[in-house]
Amino acid sequence: MPRILLIEDDTSIQRFVEFALEDMGAELLITDTVKQGLQYLEEAPVDLILTDLMLPGESGITLLERLRESPDIAPQTKVVVFSAGLTASVKTQLESLGVWRMLSKPISVMDLLHCVEEGLSRQSSPPVATTQDAPPAPDHDRERHAIETHFNGDTQLFLMYRQACLTQFSIDIEAGNLASQNQDLPALRRMGHSLKTVLLTLAEDQGAQLAKALEQLAEQEDLPSAQQQWGMLRCALQDAQQRHRPSLG
Missing domain, CATH: 3.40.50.2300 (Response regulator)
Structure with missing residues (x-):
């Protein structure tokens, strides 16, 4: 194996x-x-x-x-x-x-x-390559686009992954609150870096933009703005949990 x-x-x-x-x-x-x-x-x-x-x-x-x-x-x-x-x-x-x-x-x-x-x-392979960014999805069909783009059209796999992420968001919120209270910019940067990818995969584009902005502000060591941005991102995570509450079982 x-x-x-x-x-x-x-x-x-x-x-x-x-x-x-x-x-x-x-x-x-x-x-x-x-x-x-x-x-x-x-x-x-x-x-x-x-x-x-x-x-x-x-x-x-x-x-x-x-x-x-x-x-x-x-x-x-x-x-x-x-x-x-x-x-x-x-x-x-x-x-x-x-x-x-x-x-x-x-x-x-x-x-x-x-x-x-x-x-x-173990076969010979082409030179180093990177994946190409997918074209933006229409606003009315972001979730379907995410399922097709990231999950090969497998809706059940998408729903399983989303459920796991929604549960994890509660842990992320606690960690983000602690990082903000402790003025821990590296932790806020890591939080933004991680969540921007997860939220994009879940078709939560607005939340992904908030996470990206948090990462950038923390990297720039702008603590007040990063703390404010974290508050906005926290609301986006809570909103996602509320909208998909049935998925939380």
Whole structure:
């Protein structure tokens, strides 16, 4: 049975990957830190690594540097960077670190499956590539567009993922409130970074824009504006929970 290591601190994205790969017959190891990921690699080899870049503690870049410095840690293992922060300069840096494939969040189930299947095939593959952004959906059909784009038309998979995310939002709200009260800008930035992808995947476009703005304000170290932006994003999360309350069971 192939083994896949996922290093991702966003529990909603973890669930998305779990749902997408559950029928592949692979063992999926999940951790939210580079430290734990390296421990998994020391215990037993894996066939594919999926990693985010923005992680608590050491970053995905640090992981890649460690793998390059110590190739015996994961010999012949392909690394896929799975991130919403793939700027041109970041892509260049990742290429220099030997990344096999880059996937831009949000990504469709089918694109993720194709990438993983190819990564496990051990066959020669084309040069590093990134996923292309999907065209914007009409306002009246954003949910259907999200189902077709990110879930390969599988409505049940979308609803399962949305239910998991709506439940997670309560935890996110508590964490965001604490970060705001503690004036913790790095935590607010991570919150915005994670939620913008999740909300886009759920067709919550307005919430995704609020999350993106929160990430930017926190990065600019504008604490008052970031705290205000968090309040707006919190309302958007609560609104999503209210609108889809039947999904919460």
